Amino acid sequence: MNKTPRLLLALDVLAAAGMLTTIGLVFLYAPIERVMGAVQKVFYFHVASAWIGMVGFLVAAAVGVLYLLRRKPILDVAGHAAVEIGLVFSVIAVLAGMTWARPVWNTWWTWDPRLTTAAIMVLVYAAYLILRSGIDDPEQRARFAAVYAIVGAVSVPLTFFSIRLFRTIHPVLFGGDTSSSLSDFSTDPRMVLTFFVSLAAFSLLFVAIFWHRIRLGQLADRVEELKLNREEQQ
């Protein structure tokens, strides 16, 4: 269990290649958008990160359901991994969104439905991790974490709809609707290509990191067990 499996190494290389390709496309190939200028290119990273953030949630919930049904420890490790990675990418998405908002609407924050929902996803993710840290019994911890992952995942679409409804009835006066700024998007094929490449690269990266993180979690569990054995012997 020590050597990194070759498939994973290959995946790592692919993921790195994907990211480099994306960066290359964003810097050199994608055109500069007329209205907002260069900062619009943050969009390629922002959306892909947010997408991975959501994927993390879905995976955590799915794995949570499986855990409750099957009780395999690897499913708990996978759930924890998915949440941690989802948290990182959601935070990245929020930060990227903020650097986008600043020059375009002269504010670091806008209560846009997607940005707000991403921030709330961060809070739910963080709550999951805090829940895990508060329960000592591993079996109970795994069960509760699975339950909360499910509850959290169900709440996210509801949160999105509620905030979007909030925004359509109360249009933001000072900021702007982020979707309206993508007018060039559907017409320029270079933008579309870069966008899909970034989405694919981030997805690949997620799988690679997810696998690594699961291995890390399993190692942590093994160390935990060794510690308990030590204590019992003493």
Place this chain on the structure above:
Amino acid sequence: MSTPDTFFYFYLGFSVVLGAMILYVISLFLRWRHLKQEERHLSEPKD
């Protein structure tokens, strides 16, 4: 209307994204190394 120069924010956003990802991957690596050390230490026969 000319296209505004927002390169600074693009570089800022990009650095944040890339920087955060790299930091996370490094953290994974460091945690792995630390746990490996602990595993080795705990697997040694008790003296």
Place this chain on the structure above:
Amino acid sequence: MSSFTRTLFAITWKDLAAEWRSREILSATLVFSILVIFIYNFALDLEVTLQSDLAAGILWITFVFTGTLGLNRSMAMEKDRGGLDGLLLAPVDRSAIFFGKMVANLVIMWVVAVIVVPIFSLLYSIDLIQPGVGLVILLGSVGYTEVGTLLAAMAVQARTRDMLLPILLFPVALPLLVAAVKATAAFLAPSVVNSVAPWLDLLIAYDVIFLVVAWLVFDFVVEE
């Protein structure tokens, strides 16, 4: 009446009877909610006549914080007395236990609402005693106690039990809060712009969805 329903009401009755004897939760949550209303007045330097949007917001923040207190206490008392273990030994449907506790929590929330809403109306010269507002409080409190009871059952097992419930509950209850506040405001100041229907739909959707989720998942929470 099926055994499920009988169990449900038996548990609700047990909880409410216990609460009636001590009135611990009721008095604490009542005092707390009035304190919150007062604090908001001074923190926000509110005028005597409150605008409907602001009133709706403050009312629901009060309910949310007070509700958390009640949920926490109710579960903690159950756990500390070992009542839950006894219930679990009994040959009853686990989800009946969940719904029993949920209804008890709901009743306590309503009792608080019935007392707090008139006081709020009095202090801020805004008439909250309307059927529309009552409906929103009904729907909102149902959703809140559904998720709250489920999460409280988990939170109470943790070391950090007091802080954990709000941390778990608030992000997940957000759509409920948004819908409840907007619906209340829309009832208080009806206009073409402020339509109530989509918010009521959202509230009902939330209530139904989480009823199903909680019912499916509660067994796993109280497993031994």
